[in-house]
Amino acid sequence: MTLTALGVVVLWAVFAYNRLVMLRNRIANAFAQIDVQLRRRYDLIPNLVEVARGYLQHESRTLEAVIAARGQAVSAAQAARAQPTSAPLVGALASAEGLLGGSLGRLLAVAENYPDLKADATMRELSEELSSTENRLGFARQAYNDQVLQFNDAAMQFPALIVARLLGFAPAAMLESTRSDAEREAPRVSFG
16 A cells, blocks of 8 residues: 555545544534523423422322432433433433423323412413423424434444444434323314
C-alpha cells in the first residue's frame, strides 16, 4: 500500500470518527431537551398531588402510586442522562415513564369524579401545565429519535461501519412513546 493510499484511509477514518462523535453529541443534546421537559413534569407532579390530596382523601393509594412512579422515573432519567445513547438505560426510562404516565392518568381520571377538585383553579392550572409539558415532551422525543436515526444510519453504513465497530460506537436506542395502546387509538365518534 502506498503512502498516499494509507493517508487517504487514515483521513477517511478520522472523518468517519468525527462524524460519529458529532452525531452522538447531537443525541446527547436532544436528550438534554427531553430532560428539561421531564424535570418540568417531575416538578409539577408533587404540586398536583398536594392539591388533589385535600380532595381525594379516600384515594390515597392512587396518590402514593403517582409519587412512587415519579420516584422511579426520576431515578431512570438520572441514569439515562449519564448515557443517553445506552439502549438499556433509555429502555428503563421509557418503562418508568410509562408507569408514571399510567399512574398520572389514573389520578386525573379519579379527579374527574370530584367536581370540587375539577373546579379548583390551581388543579386546572397544574393540569394545563402538565398537558403543555406532555406536548413539549412529545416534540423533544421526536427530535431525539430523529438524531438517533441519523446516528444509527451513519454507524451502520459501510464503510463507516468499520470505524463504528472498531471504536465501540454501539447503536443508540429510540425513545418510544410512553402512551399505552389504548391512549394511541383514535377516539371513536358516534352521532347516532
